[in-house]
Amino acid sequence: MATGQTSAMFALRDPDIRLMLRVRDDDQAAFGELVERYQHRLVGVMHHLVGHRDEAEDLAQEVFLRVYRNRKKYTPRAKFSTWLFTIANNLALNSLRDRQRKPVIPLDVRESSASGQFMAGNVPGARDAPPTHNLQQTELADVVRKALDELNDRQRVAVVLNKFEDMGYAEIAEVMDLTEKAVKSLLSRARCKLREALQAYIYMDGPPAGEPDADEDEA
């Protein structure tokens, strides 16, 4: 199908594609709108991936700059967000790879674990004694953060896109340049690891399966 027809077809469906086509035509206002529209999602995903807020913002900025630099090469094929997150995926994976080569000493203890330096034993009680069931929400967030950091980089990307961007396997496959089967495998391994790391914490908000869920219908 000719590019023009494809563009028209997708542009009709996806307002973000319309916006990106304006960016391609050097409409800088459209680019400003694009940044405004996607900054929250992109910074949020990057933070989940790299664990540092500042680094997440730097990477998100770099994604937008690459979008602008590559605007003339843009051809609407699928959802615009798929294209955007493909760039984001490449940048995030490169950044995480560089970081493993040149480990940095983190300044902030809470954000430190995203660098891959996390030791499984640091999760309080993850494998041994059951944790106390009155963890505060922030502590629980730390535990979950550390469990996410235990995943390898590609597993983490797949999980974050699946969970926070609501992407299906096919879309994740496109973003990560993998087959759907590989994504299925990647995600199931990731979920197994998460289950192992978080098993002890999952029934804090209710009884385990098989027991009556006391608060299910309460409000």
Next chain:
Amino acid sequence: MTESALPDDPDPPEDAELIAYLDGELDLAEARAVEARLARDSVARSKAEAYKKTFDLLDFLPRTEPSADFATKTLTKLLPVIEADSPPPPSPSSSDVTRVHLPSTPSQSAVAFAPAPAGHPWLGGVAWLLAGVLAVGGGFAVRAFVGPEEPTAPSPEPLADADRPVIESLPLYVGVDGLDFARRLDSPDLFRPEPGAERLPRATIAPGERDKLAATFLSYPAARRQQLRTLDTAVRSLPTAERGRLVGVLEDYSSWLDRLPEGDRREVLSAPSPGARIEAVIRTKEKLWRESLPALLRDQLRATADTTERLGLVGQWRQTELARREEWSLARRQWSRGVEPFPWPFAEPGVPRQVEDYLRTALRFSPKESLAACRLSREEMADLRARADAATRDGSWLLYGAALYRAEQKHPALPEFGGKPPVVNFSALPKELVTELQRKSRVEIRRLPSVGKWPDFALDLADAAAQARVPVPDLGPAKPGEFADSFNQFLAKTLGPALTDPERDDLRKLEGKWPEYPRKAMDLARKKDLPVPGLTLPGKPSLWAAYYGVAEGK
């Protein structure tokens, strides 16, 4: 070698199918197979539950928001890219060397132009406009820095006749992206004129200034020119009253911009998008407000180290100022009407009872209702009680009326089902639906603060379901006959006969849709100036707005 070229994992985990099932990624036959396994295998069931719950735990990760200046910083980083992309100017001249990108002070570049006529400060915006500051082409910061604006060197392109009306209003459109942006300025915290405030007659633009405005207009990028045409057409096609009101808002905004210190003005005008510009306006207003506080309060603020405490102080002072402004406005209005011991509707028989009905039915604010059902916050409840007491004690009925009106505006009511309780918690919903919503929703539906409250809970749930793309049954009545008797009768006997044919058709088209149908019915009632028994305050809505709509300023 790309990763897709790698062989697929030769040994997929045994639970891959189970997890794909939970993710909704299996086809029908595969899903059936997993369901059969789950039915016979309790270990698989436990695992499925654990996979789901561990995935849900990711919701505890904090959601990171970009910093306030993220967009601006990003676009600033883009500057070198854009400059590198831009073709060199076709015929360099000496003016390129001295071209004004952004004047450092207004006086440096605006000195050549006539000062704003006394009493019309917004016309001062002309000077800035001509100085090329308003180069927010298409709402994009970069334009403000690298735009080709040299206002005194008019473009060879002649001004089209169709553009003449735009020129007349150009000073009003300084830093305005479009009609939506202008409407966002029309807020009591921004530039909504005080009700009853007198306005000076509109200034006329001198012929010489018109030429300069035309030159400025022509110097803009085509996208900005088109944006201005669209804005001007939209403003002109507004109903007369709304247009007059919006022009007042734009005049105030323009003159405010004109009086701003240069750094602040630059921040507003160079914001990268309409949303960022509104944020910049709000931020600047907030900053100026703090600077305008009495020295004693400023010192107190400086001496308070704890951020939460500082925010608390600022909030408290803001409330005090708002209350004073409201009281002053009401007093001015009462003064202009003459002294009324019982302003409308409090002198009318039956009103106290009807107000009680309204508080009980629409707001669930009654000694018989539980706190969980009451739609008012603790502060709102305390305020309303205090105003009611003061009204009976000191006769300050206007302030009580204003508090009632404010509560009604903040918590619009919707009619309930007839013969069955409203949906105010999860017990009215199928368990599978709740589970699916919990799995797919980005908000933690179990923690919705509106639980217990009608219609707030149902509305929040409908939003969460729409966002998660989970179909839900109607959470409230959505066609005649489904409502409580009083609303059914109101529809049939009061609202129905008052509607025009097109209005009736519009309403009928929404039958079966919740909350669209009841919302439309309530909107139409307001439009027809009809009170809805138990759901709105007693008496004509227009009278409530006229007497007590301080914040609305209409």
